[in-house]
Amino acid sequence: MGASAWVLRDLRKRVSAADVELQRRAYLYVARNTTLPAQVRHRAQLGLNSLNGGEGRMTSIRNRCTETSKGRGVLTKFGLCRYQFRLKALKGEIPGVHKASW
Incomplete structure (x- = not known):
């Protein structure tokens, strides 16, 4: 049945997002901390952008x-x-x- 494929895909996205959540929060903290140098903040932003394509993002979960x-x-x-x-x-x-x- 094709309907269960959507559920399996959603579950996979949830597991993937949970795996990278701690790392994502660390990158966000560094990227938003204005007391750090701009170069460090830029590296954190690049790391945040490279996290697991689209599956590690909470917005991809439905x-x-x-x-x-x-x-x-x-x-x-x-x-x-x-x-x-x-x-x-x-x-x-x-x-x-x-x-x-x-």
Whole structure:
């Protein structure tokens, strides 16, 4: 099924971003520190730009539904899109969630 390829790609991006997060924060700290010499700051900026292409960046990560791989309307707490959340809630598969009536 092609839908799971999106989820696998998103998981790979999350792992890659987590791996370089500490190094990225160190580069950012040095690049933004105005008390350091310009040459050191420039080297830190170049190192920041070279971090793992596009996969190490947090902006490349997209929350996707774990069931359908939809990229919109995803509830991050449950990892499901709105429709899948509704279906599972109505079936009683999500503990503590039930249809509201007032």
